[in-house]
């Protein structure tokens with residue numbers, strides 16, 4: 001039997017989960033990617049959807065940034081031509097102007113060691129160029145969520161970034177922009 005700590009590492013788990021929350025053009029990643037660049041200017045460089053799933057949000061980025069946009073996922077579920085199939089634990093470093101950090105999930109932080117979401121978050125902050133931005137979920141409501149925030153804050157403290165609220169107030173049926181942040185690389 002597969003344990004709670006390892007189930008989120010399986011393709012089957014992500015096929016089922018992605019069917020429930022990222023199935024259409026109202027997904028929060030899509031809404032953010034459509035709107036966020038009306039509020040921020042990003043430097044030159046790669047625009048990355050880390051955890052692309054079916055690549056709907058990636059397609060929105062491609063519409064705005066063309067070949068600068070790319071996705072990364074352990075499984076390229078949408079067979080998007082600009083998504084590379086790579087495990088976050090094996091992803092090489094490269095400079096990024098914008099990263100939407102959505103590998104695995106905030107709710108599963110620290111349930112595995114090493115943890116894919118924390119590894120993705122650290123990868124994102126490490127690879128941002130000065131003036132670049134990372135968008136990700138940082139906050140929540142339960143005691144477990146608060147522990148997840150603390151794990152993320154320990155990574156924030158190691159990198160030269162400022163935490164900013166999401167500009168605008170976006171809400172969906174199962175999400176709230178108050179949970180999410182923009183992190184800007186100083187310099």
Ligand SMILES: C[S@@+](CC[C@H](N)C(=O)[O-])C[C@H]1O[C@@H](n2cnc3c(N)ncnc32)[C@H](O)[C@@H]1O
Nearest residue numbers: 014022029051053057074087088102103104116
């Ligand atoms: C919350 S979903 C991403 C949703 C997507 N951003 C969207 O807009 O529809 C998380 C994704 O992380 C991917 N993932 C899980 N573990 C991973 C790992 N170790 N390396 C890379 N991707 C991983 C899953 O395949 C899944 O598609």
